[in-house]
Amino acid sequence: MATARLAVGARAPYATGTASVAVIAPQAGSGYPGALSRRGRDAVAVTLGRGARPAAYRDVAADEAYIDVIEYDGDLRRTVRKLKTAGVEAVMAASPVGVELAERIAWQLRLPGSGIPGSTLLRTDRGVQSEALAQAGNTMPAGVRTARLAEALEWVASRTLPVYRLAPAALGVPVRPVTCLTVQGISAMWPQVQEAAYRHSGNAALVLDERVEGRQYVVDSVTQLGPDGPQHAVTGIWTLLHSSTGLLDRTDLLHRHGLLARRLSLYVCRALDTLGVASGSASCHLAWVQFL
Numbered sequence: 001m002a003t004a005r006l007a008v009g010a011r012a013p014y015a016t017g018t019a020s021v022a023v024i025a026p027q028a029g030s031g032y033p034g035a036l037s038r039r040g041r042d043a044v045a046v047t048l049g050r051g052a053r054p055a056a057y058r059d060v061a062a063d064e065a066y067i068d069v070i071e072y073d074g075d076l077r078r079t080v081r082k083l084k085t086a087g088v089e090a091v092m093a094a095s096p097v098g099v100e101l102a103e104r105i106a107w108q109l110r111l112p113g114s115g116i117p118g119s120t121l122l123r124t125d126r127g128v129q130s131e132a133l134a135q136a137g138n139t140m141p142a143g144v145r146t147a148r149l150a151e152a153l154e155w156v157a158s159r160t161l162p163v164y165r166l167a168p169a170a171l172g173v174p175v176r177p178v179t180c181l182t183v184q185g186i187s188a189m190w191p192q193v194q195e196a197a198y199r200h201s202g203n204a205a206l207v208l209d210e211r212v213e214g215r216q217y218v219v220d221s222v223t224q225l226g227p228d229g230p231q232h233a234v235t236g237i238w239t240l241l242h243s244s245t246g247l248l249d250r251t252d253l254l255h256r257h258g259l260l261a262r263r264l265s266l267y268v269c270r271a272l273d274t275l276g277v278a279s280g281s282a283s284c285h286l287a288w289v290q291f292l
Helices: 032-037 076-085 096-109 126-135 149-157 183-201 259-274
Strands: 020-024 042-048 068-072 090-093 143-146 164-168 178-180 206-210 215-226 229-242 248-253 280-290
Touching: 020 032, 020 096, 032 042, 042 076, 042 096, 068 076, 076 096, 090 096, 096 183, 126 143, 126 206, 126 259, 143 149, 149 183, 149 206, 164 183, 178 183, 183 206, 215 259, 229 259, 259 280
Parallel strands: 020 042, 020 090, 042 068
Antiparallel strands: 143 206, 164 178, 164 206, 215 229, 215 280, 229 248
8 A cells, every 4th residue: 555645836838939938927036938938939918906916016116128028907808808919829837826727827828837727726726636535536635624713622632643734825935834743832823823824815714634644745747738637757756865954955757667666657658647647847746655
């Protein structure tokens, strides 16, 4: 039996040869205009209206080299019309808060996107993602997703686990998961993690789950939408080796034709199907535990 934890942060790709790229919800100083310019592409920023921005969100500066800055005020059709006028031929999310809007815009423009609108939470929320994978028959750590500490502690009382992991439900925010050994530790860390998660993502939900102690891997993949649906290709599998202090010591490229590599690849491809990944690159972080 094996246990794996998956965390997917999908990014919408841009097509080769495009002249203009819509960069959704970039923050000040993100460097997207320069990076795209070096590839012969112009950048059009789509910023979020103030009511939709998390507290930590910083808007683009006036002197950044976007050829246009469009503020999304909730009117998707108007935003799409402006992007068509700007000649946008590709869409990419520049921050976690921009993923859902990027996928909706890409769908409206009939451009490649990470997935179908309405399924974004499967790729950006730890709790929603874990539940979907478990329902599809993938082995996942036990856990609960909630914005209420009392509900989390009720879940803890219903089971006994040696170590817990507390993390924001929103993927991609700069808030590190916290290891907790006791109910008191969970209660002490909950307000700090929740406040930071909400400030960066606007999402107050946290995930409390079992911390899996196993060899860790990162599986990189690329998905293309073919005539028969999404086609996933694993491009690399990396073993993460940690020092005795727990810090990452080095990463080793795993031989792709071994039995373990094939099992990891199959698991990831099944997971990507479950999460509705339709196009673009993804990095899947797994903890693999082999029980004898």
